[in-house]
Amino acid sequence: MPASVVIGGQWGDEGKGRIVDLLARGARVVARYSAGNNAGHTVINDRGTFALRLVPAGIFYDDKDCVIGNGCAINPIALWEEIEGLKARGVSAERLHISDRAHVVMPWHPLIDAADERLRGPFAIGTTGRGIGPAFVDKAGRAGIRMCDLIDGAGFRERLRIILEYKNAVLEKLYGLEPLSFDAVYNEYREAGERLLPYVTDTSLLVQEALDRGDEVLLEGAQGALLDLDFGTYEFVTSSVPSSTAAGAAVGVGIGPNRINRVAGVYKAYTTRVGNGPMPTELFDEEGERLRNVGREYGTVTGRPRRCGWFDAVAARFTARLNGVTSAVVTRLDVLDAFPVIRVCTAYQVDGAELRSFPANTTVLARCTPVYEDFPGWETPTSDVRRFADLPANAQAYLRRLGELLGAPVDIISVGPERDQCIQVRPVV
């Protein structure tokens, strides 16, 4: 059985968590393949409302294996809190598996994250402050500590001693910060390692064996393709290695790329972004405020208000192609229910010319102004609709046009936060 990937097609927060929660029903394994607790996935189901950070959204099913893959960066303290929080609400973590190759977010990473942001001043990225960027920098710089190190008593002590000496020199001499105490870090992280030990395994083998058995595997992306290190709005991106795109999924869980054959690209019916960096369709007026209020657009991890604007089809088409999207999922259609006119950006105007492709250079993107196609709104509630044919005609026309612009069929539409508030046009997995 091949694997399917769920990716975010915009700047994150597209509603991937709720879509994974929905699609997980048909899967046997659900695996996260990138990022860390900078990602926040909100899931609302019959067990309540949950804000997941690292745990895959398949955790709510008792019969699914949930994997935190080698491509993730794990803050073991935050992960333990998340596991305990889930258990306290009756959600078992018995089938959670953590890759022995995943990198660990150490206490110096959030310190460096904050210090870098301060030093960047007006060029700050607007990170989530969770230390994820510095953790991936250390991964690429070969100065990381992995889960297999963390659970290896004497080995961890030795590795921490070498790395902390170097990191303390960086904290003191470069950033003017206090050094960290070896004993305090060792004791806290050793304890965290011991608690997580039962979950740590070779998850690459687990996923490969599931595929060999013919089980359906769902690979859960984090953030969005426009935050990708290679193809996003660099440098206002996340540092996740592997990539947050569908191509990163194979590396991030340790399977061959030929095992993936379906890619669901999740898109909000409009656009949002948190953090800094250009966003051509951002609205600074009452309509933007209205989108934020109706959509309750505040970050799951940081609570920051999200920047809101109309659907950017130039950016969305770019990410649909980049990810090989086979099914588009449009979320939060209901947020647009009361708008009399709905706009879609189909091209950019820049330096007197029309641009239909997404530029690499963020200073060019910052100068782009949107060329809009206007759609009459439907001005009717859609939250109770469960069949495409029952949607108002204007909503159907809007979705058809989004599908055309994306170059992929719109196979799922979400019209509310609850698990069943979805219109499934065609099966995705």
Ligand code: IMP
């Ligand atoms: P970092 O990943 O914390 O380093 O933040 C880098 C950029 O990615 C910032 O603009 C963040 O706001 C953004 N970002 C990181 N994770 C998410 C997410 O899950 N949703 C939306 N934006 C995110």
